Amino acid sequence: MRLIIAVLMLMSATAAGAAELPAALATYQGKLVYVDFWASWCGPCAESFPWLNRMQEKYGADLVIVGVNVDTDAGAADAFLKKHPARFDIVRDPAGRLPELYAIEGMPTSVLLGVDGSVLHKHSGFRAHQTAEYEAAIRAALPREEARK
Amino acid sequence: MTRLILLAVAVLALGGCADLGAKPWQRGTLARYDMQLDCDPVLAGLDDHIYFSKEASSGGRGFGGGGCGCN
Numbered sequence: 001m002r003l004i005i006a007v008l009m010l011m012s013a014t015a016a017g018a019a020e021l022p023a024a025l026a027t028y029q030g031k032l033v034y035v036d037f038w039a040s041w042c043g044p045c046a047e048s049f050p051w052l053n054r055m056q057e058k059y060g061a062d063l064v065i066v067g068v069n070v071d072t073d074a075g076a077a078d079a080f081l082k083k084h085p086a087r088f089d090i091v092r093d094p095a096g097r098l099p100e101l102y103a104i105e106g107m108p109t110s111v112l113l114g115v116d117g118s119v120l121h122k123h124s125g126f127r128a129h130q131t132a133e134y135e136a137a138i139r140a141a142l143p144r145e146e147a148r149k
Numbered sequence: 150m151t152r153l154i155l156l157a158v159a160v161l162a163l164g165g166c167a168d169l170g171a172k173p174w175q176r177g178t179l180a181r182y183d184m185q186l187d188c189d190p191v192l193a194g195l196d197d198h199i200y201f202s203k204e205a206s207s208g209g210r211g212f213g214g215g216g217c218g219c220n
């Protein structure tokens with residue numbers, strides 16, 4: 001009986017609460033990171049890239065944008081990047097470990113991670129008329145003196 | 150006791166049903182053009198015409214989302 005309870009307890013213990021950045025993003029520890037999950041086959045992802053480029057340019061001093069590619073076909077991702085150049089970091093995760101960890105519900109999904117690695121903001125999909133909201137979330141997470149500019 | 154163990158096993162087995170289908174980031178194949186239900190507009194139009202002739206009704210073929218999980 002005790003064994004069963006122990007097994008059940010073990011199974012219910014979930015993975016880390018994302019307080020520490022996962023290994024694939026470890027280089028960004030201590031930074032404000034905007035993680036964008038994208039794939040070559042996802043239309044709205046292509047739409048989001050120019051906006052992500054602008055955000056990286058605008059808030060580059062305090063913010064790192066990381067595009068996590070979930071394509072299983074690296075060639076497709078390369079072709080996409082040629083067509084839609086990214087002026088931000090790209091991390092490839094064909095096994096889908098990062099989207100699994102952050103439990104994303106659609107493509108694209110963006111997760112804003114604070115300097116302590118906690119999830120500050122998360123949104124699914126990319127709609128051009130909502131970019132002001134996305135940017136507001138970034139601004140709210142910036143260090144104070146930067147946000148006032 | 151045996152019943153309890155059997156019950157526990159049965160309940161744990163339900164967990165197998167918790168993870169059906171492709172995750173949003175695994176829909177690359179589903180999003181392919183040739184995987185769409187109506188990838189050939191001419192064929193789809195002909196099908197619609199035949200359906201209309203036989204059933205005296207049309208429409209209702211469309212649905213939101215192309216399988217990319219964006220909606």
